[in-house]
Amino acid sequence: MTQVPEITIHQVAKRYQTLTALTGVDLTIFPGEFVALVGMSGGGKSTLLRLIADLEQPTSGQILFDHQSREAAAPVIRVMFQEDRLLPWMTVLENLSFKSTDAKTKAAAVQLLALVELSDYADAYPGQLSGGQKQRVALARALMSHPQILLLDEPLGALDALTRRKMQDLILSICRQQQLTTILVTHDVTEAARMANRIVVMKDHTNLAEFPGPRNPHDARAVGTVAEDALQVILHETPTQTAQELSSVS
Amino acid sequence: MQKSMTYSTPAVPRPHRQRPALTAALPFLLPVAVVLLWQLGSSLGWLSSSVLPSPWAVVKDGVTLTLSGELPKNLSISLYRATVGLLIGGGLGLFLGFINGTSRICRLLLDSSIQMIRNIPHLALIPLIILWLGINESAKISLVAIGTMFPVYINTLNGIRSVDPDLLEMGRSYNLSRHDLFKKIIFPAALPQILVGIRYALGVMWTTLIVAETLSASSGIGYMATNAEDYVDMETVVLCIVIYAILGKVSDLVAKGFEALLLDWQTTKRSEAA
Numbered sequence: 024m025t026q027v028p029e030i031t032i033h034q035v036a037k038r039y040q041t042l043t044a045l046t047g048v049d050l051t052i053f054p055g056e057f058v059a060l061v062g063m064s065g066g067g068k069s070t071l072l073r074l075i076a077d078l079e080q081p082t083s084g085q086i087l088f089d090h091q092s093r094e095a096a097a098p099v100i101r102v103m104f105q106e107d108r109l110l111p112w113m114t115v116l117e118n119l120s121f122k123s124t125d126a127k128t129k130a131a132a133v134q135l136l137a138l139v140e141l142s143d144y145a146d147a148y149p150g151q152l153s154g155g156q157k158q159r160v161a162l163a164r165a166l167m168s169h170p171q172i173l174l175l176d177e178p179l180g181a182l183d184a185l186t187r188r189k190m191q192d193l194i195l196s197i198c199r200q201q202q203l204t205t206i207l208v209t210h211d212v213t214e215a216a217r218m219a220n221r222i223v224v225m226k227d228h229t230n231l232a233e234f235p236g237p238r239n240p241h242d243a244r245a246v247g248t249v250a251e252d253a254l255q256v257i258l259h260e261t262p263t264q265t266a267q268e269l270s271s272v273s
Numbered sequence: 274m275q276k277s278m279t280y281s282t283p284a285v286p287r288p289h290r291q292r293p294a295l296t297a298a299l300p301f302l303l304p305v306a307v308v309l310l311w312q313l314g315s316s317l318g319w320l321s322s323s324v325l326p327s328p329w330a331v332v333k334d335g336v337t338l339t340l341s342g343e344l345p346k347n348l349s350i351s352l353y354r355a356t357v358g359l360l361i362g363g364g365l366g367l368f369l370g371f372i373n374g375t376s377r378i379c380r381l382l383l384d385s386s387i388q389m390i391r392n393i394p395h396l397a398l399i400p401l402i403i404l405w406l407g408i409n410e411s412a413k414i415s416l417v418a419i420g421t422m423f424p425v426y427i428n429t430l431n432g433i434r435s436v437d438p439d440l441l442e443m444g445r446s447y448n449l450s451r452h453d454l455f456k457k458i459i460f461p462a463a464l465p466q467i468l469v470g471i472r473y474a475l476g477v478m479w480t481t482l483i484v485a486e487t488l489s490a491s492s493g494i495g496y497m498a499t500n501a502e503d504y505v506d507m508e509t510v511v512l513c514i515v516i517y518a519i520l521g522k523v524s525d526l527v528a529k530g531f532e533a534l535l536l537d538w539q540t541t542k543r544s545e546a547a
Contacts, residue, residue, distance in 0.1 A: 076446055101446070108443040112461045112538045121457055122447055148538045 027054040027171045027204050028088040028098050030075065035084030037070050044070040046228045048084070057198055057205045059215030059236075061253055062225035068208040069176055071225065075206065076102045076174050101170035105177040107157035109149040109164075116145040119164050128167070135163040139193065155186035162194065166201070173198065175207040179214065191218055195240070212257070216240075216249040224256045232256045326508045331515065334508035343497070348516065351482060351493040354410065355520075358417025359478050363471060366422040370429025374463070375455065384430070391423045396484055408489035413482065420481035421474040428470025432463030465539065468532050475524040479517060 030052040037045040045067040052058050060068040073079045075086060077093060077100070088096035109118050119132035136142050139159040149157055158178055165173060175194070179187045195218055198205045209215050215222050219236045226232075234252055237245035308328050314320040315327030322330065338344035369387065373380040398419065406412040436459050444458045486495020494513050501509035533540075 078442060078446060102443075104439070104443070106439060108439050110440065110458065110461070112464075112536075122449065122453075148541050150538065151541055 026089075027202065028096055029053055029090075030172070030204065031085075031087040031090065032071070032075070033085045033087065035071070035074060035081045035086060037067075037074060037079065038082045043228050045074075045081075048230055050223065050230050052204060052206065054204055055202045057195075057207070057218060057220045057236075059207045059209060059219035059222045060225050060230075061209060061212050061215045061222055062257055064210070066225040067228045068225045072102075072174050072176050072206060072208050075172075076100055078102070098172055099168060099170045100172045100174060101165040101168075102174045102176060103158075103161050103165045103178040105180050107149065107154075107161040109157055109160055111149050114146050114148055115141060115152070115160050118149065118160060119167055121164075122168070131167060132163075135166055136160075138166075138197065139163045153186075155182055155190065158182065158190060159193070162190075162197070166197065169201075170203065173203045173205045175205065175209075177208050177210065180210070187214075194218070212250040212253040213246060215253065216246045222249065222253050224253055226257060323507065326511055330508050331511045334506075335512050338509065338512070344512075347493050347497045351486065351495070352520075354413045354486075354493065355417060355478050355482050358414045358482070359421050359474065361414065362418035362421035362478075363425045363474055365418070366425025366427075366470070366474070367429055367467070369422075370426045370433065370467075374430050374433025375459065387423075387426065391427070395419045395423075395481065399485065399488060403489055408491070413485040413490065413493075416485045417478055417481050420477045424473040424477060425467070425470045428466045428473070429463065432466030432470075433459055435466070436462040465532075465536055468528065468535065472525065472528040472532075475528055476521065479521050479524070483517060 030050075032048050032050040032052075035045060035048040036043070048067075048071060060071060062068050070079070074081050086093065088098045109115075110121060113121060116129070116132055116136065119135060120128045122128070133142070133145070136145055139162060141156060141159055141163070144152060144156065144160075149160070152160065161178065178194075179190050182190060191214060194205075197203075207215065207218060212222075216236055217240050221233055221235055223233045224231050234249055237249050239245060311320070311325070312328045315322070315325070315330075320327070326334075335344065369383065373384050373387075395416065399416065402412050402415055406415060440458050440462060441454065444454045449457065482493070483495050486493040487499050490496040490499075494516055498510050498513035501507075501513070
């Protein structure tokens with residue numbers, strides 16, 4: 024795998040006719056970092072993710088990869104959406120290898136299915152899977168072709184609490200193991216605090232504040248405090264320092 | 274004193290069992306009953322043979338015409354006209370549906386005109402086509418082609434235009450080329466609607482052919498029926514109608530077979546997973 028690039032977002036703005044979705048976003052995301060974008064609906068989280076994914080173009084500003092343009096750096100970016108977006112006419116294995124059907128790709132798909140514990144479902148159609156299983160397939164598909172940057176657009180939003188927790192652990196272990204730069208968009212501040220190294224609060228169409236994630240994601244108290252702090256900013260713009268203090272000592 | 278309590282097992286609804294043989298036989302029940310009643314009515318003299326010949330008389334007529342070679346000859350020419358007309362019309366409908374579905378420029382250029390022509394009943398073109406092409410094969414094939422083109426076109430266009438935009442975005446996020454986007458997402462997503470169009474076109478195909486062969490032909494099942502009418506040969510007239518019904522049913526079964534083969538993912542259930 025080629026070196027994971029640093030992402031520099033410089034004064035990015037996005038407008039849809041008269042509607043402002045993003046304004047003046049400045050953010051640097053370092054290689055291998057797991058960043059969570061949190062905030063209320065309409066705050067610009069998903070728009071920022073879509074701009075990084077090249078699904079939309081910024082109205083102004085730049086998104087650079089290792090200080091180069093997207094064309095020059097050609098980063099391998101994959102997106103996991105809130106909906107699984109699996110192709111219903113393809114089997115699970117075909118969904119993973121839908122871009123290329125050569126033997127090497129199929130072998131990689133089989134390996135990834137084992138990683139997400141769905142080897143027994145290789146020949147099943149998406150319609151035969153549960154919501155959690157579909158999202159595991161979508162995660163495996165996003166990991167095909169060795170992405171450098173993984174973008175997660177509220178992928179766990181529709182799952183039940185237990186499945187959601189299992190998926191969080193799975194995503195965390197894969198991202199750490201493969202040293203992926205990961206950006207997670209979520210409404211759930213606890214999920215953000217549990218998974219991310221850094222939590223960026225998006226409010227009023229820009230990145231308003233950020234907190235370091237707890238050093239130990241299994242420390243429920245530290246996770247809860249960081250989450251509460253992020254929530255305070257989202258709701259009142261008055262963060263306490265507790266989260267930062269806790270994250271520095273935990 | 275403690276009362277003795279009895280617990281009765283709650284009534285559990287029995288699962289509805291389907292017997293495969295009965296399920297397979299059910300669709301044939303009504304047609305067989307109608308034919309039996311028809312035969313009974315004819316045998317008991319309730320139905321005059323000048324109004325409606327008995328099923329048995331129709332079968333005997335069919336055997337005679339088959340042995341003489343007249344029925345196979347007319348059947349094969351009708352099948353030829355239907356198949357070639359459908360291939361031309363369906364092919365054109367698919368092509369126009371594809372280009373108009375995937376290209377905004379083509380859609381702006383062509384769709385409005387095609388929709389205007391589509392609203393002309395294609396059977397109203399018979400006099401014009403006879404004047405242009407006479408009563409030879411090309412006239413009948415052209416009519417079938419015109420009749421079958423529009424259902425295939427409309428359904429192909431709608432199928433492509435209603436592809437889930439989320440799937441298209443997913444494909445683009447994986448940097449699929451335009452060709453791969455069409456082959457791997459647009460076409461398979463539109464296929465159920467395209468097959469609906471083809472199935473509908475099969476019905477139009479037979480209707481058009483019947484009318485075309487009845488009005489201007491010297492061969493084919495439609496011609497056989499018109500010729501029999503001239504000689505008040507009721508058995509052959511009814512035989513031709515029954516043949517059309519059978520051909521229509523066979524066409525529908527073939528279309529259903531294609532749907533089952535190509536769209537098996539739509540019918541698989543969660544219980545069938547590993």
